[in-house]
Amino acid sequence: xxNLFEIFIGSxxxxxxxxAYILGMCPLIAISTNLRNAKGMGLAVIFVVxxxxxxxxxxxxxxxxxxxxxxxxxxxxTTIAATVQFLEMFLEKFFPKLYNAFGIFLPLITxxxxxxxxxxxxxxxxxxxxxxxxxxxxxxxGWFVAIVLVAGIRxxxxxxxxxxxxxxxxxxxxxILGILSLAFVGFTGMASIQ
Amino acid sequence: MKLIRMxxxxxxxxxxxxxxxxxxxxxxxxxxxxxxxxxxxxDNAIAMGIGVTFVIVASSSVISLIRNFVPSKVRMVTYMVxxxxxxxxxxxxxxxxxxxxxxxxxxxxxxxxxxCIVMGRSEAFAIKNPVKYSIVDGFANGFGYMFVxxxxxxxxxxxxxxxxxxxxxxxxGWTNWTIMAIAPGGFFVLGMFIWIFRELSNNFxxxx
Numbered sequence: 001x002x003n004l005f006e007i008f009i010g011s012x013x014x015x016x017x018x019x020a021y022i023l024g025m026c027p028l029i030a031i032s033t034n035l036r037n038a039k040g041m042g043l044a045v046i047f048v049v050x051x052x053x054x055x056x057x058x059x060x061x062x063x064x065x066x067x068x069x070x071x072x073x074x075x076x077x078t079t080i081a082a083t084v085q086f087l088e089m090f091l092e093k094f095f096p097k098l099y100n101a102f103g104i105f106l107p108l109i110t111x112x113x114x115x116x117x118x119x120x121x122x123x124x125x126x127x128x129x130x131x132x133x134x135x136x137x138x139x140x141x142g143w144f145v146a147i148v149l150v151a152g153i154r155x156x157x158x159x160x161x162x163x164x165x166x167x168x169x170x171x172x173x174x175x176i177l178g179i180l181s182l183a184f185v186g187f188t189g190m191a192s193i194q
Numbered sequence: 195m196k197l198i199r200m201x202x203x204x205x206x207x208x209x210x211x212x213x214x215x216x217x218x219x220x221x222x223x224x225x226x227x228x229x230x231x232x233x234x235x236x237d238n239a240i241a242m243g244i245g246v247t248f249v250i251v252a253s254s255s256v257i258s259l260i261r262n263f264v265p266s267k268v269r270m271v272t273y274m275v276x277x278x279x280x281x282x283x284x285x286x287x288x289x290x291x292x293x294x295x296x297x298x299x300x301x302x303x304x305x306x307x308x309x310c311i312v313m314g315r316s317e318a319f320a321i322k323n324p325v326k327y328s329i330v331d332g333f334a335n336g337f338g339y340m341f342v343x344x345x346x347x348x349x350x351x352x353x354x355x356x357x358x359x360x361x362x363x364x365x366x367g368w369t370n371w372t373i374m375a376i377a378p379g380g381f382f383v384l385g386m387f388i389w390i391f392r393e394l395s396n397n398f399x400x401x402x
Contacts, residue, residue, distance in 0.1 A: 025226035113308040120301035166393040170223045178381030
């Protein structure tokens with residue numbers, strides 16, 4: 001149990017999927033212009049990452065049993081696309097309020113590298129099922145933290161600061177991300193994830 | 195005289211778009227994940243650049259070959275299947291011939307599937323254009339991506355380890371900048387690179 005908690009905390013702070021492994025940058029940069037959208041996208045990612053991590057684990061075991069582990073990439077990406085599609089229909093039918101909150105972010109998630117990345121990392125690290133679940137949820141939360149932080153900073157910066165012309169728009173996000181990621185390096189050694 | 199006429203051909207325009215005018219990383223800011231995560235060593239950057247170029251060229255040409263038969267409703271799924279097929283072949287090739295690189299790149303080879311450049315070129319170019327132009331476009335974007343990757347990797351590796359492709363370039367007694375080997379270094383170097391590139395090419399983003 002202690003180990004699960006360690007993986008969960010580690011994947012939020014120490015091994016943050018956005019700031020230490022640099023995954024999911026495209027949506028992070030594109031959607032972090034205002035806080036409200038960032039929250040929506042972040043929540044959708046938590047939801048989908050946890051779900052696909054849990055679904056992909058038994059599928060991978062099944063693939064290994066039939067000795068076709070090398071096509072796991074193709075299967076994973078199909079599972080993710082199918083899960084997102086299913087989730088969209090399910091939410092639209094039964095939880096229209098939640099569906100409206102997610103808006104256009106749900107379909108965008110299929111091409112978010114965080115989702116596929118989490119599935120590939122648990123293969124590389126040979127996690128158990130419970131560890132996979134903790135790691136998936138933690139990574140989703142970590143990505144949420146990252147996008148909300150960036151969006152908050154960008155929202156403030158848009159009003160107050162004078163950014164050089166060459167860095168304006170998406171360029172300055174890299175500097176923000178660099179400083180944030182530098183701050184997260186400070187958490188190194190808090191929790192081991194391997 | 196020939197050179198001047200070259201300037202107005204479609205070939206030239208497509209290549210210039212991919213390499214500089216619409217460079218996938220610097221101007222469009224796509225495919226950042228892999229560009230930052232694996233550029234702490236030059237050899238990794240070269241392996242990744244070649245892999246991505248191959249996947250873009252191969253998937254663009256196949257997609258533009260079948261563009262008239264694919265119903266537009268299922269085109270995204272079709273892209274995904276075609277792209278992942280080529281990515282799996284890249285992964286198996288690396289594992290068979292360059293096991294060192296394969297283990298260093300790890301999950302990032304598989305993540306070529308979700309590299310937005312590949313998907314973006316299929317959707318923006320290959321689905322509307324004949325095969326020959328799609329191949330040129332694939333190469334141009336692939337090389338545009340690779341040259342930025344290699345440039346960042348040269349800066350990061352020489353500062354972080356004092357070497358380039360394992361040859362020592364920094365003088366004796368050079369203190370390694372550990373920060374360059376981890377994520378923040380990548381962010382800063384790419385940020386600076388974008389700044390300089392846009393300043394030089396006079397290509398600025400409109401403030402929203």
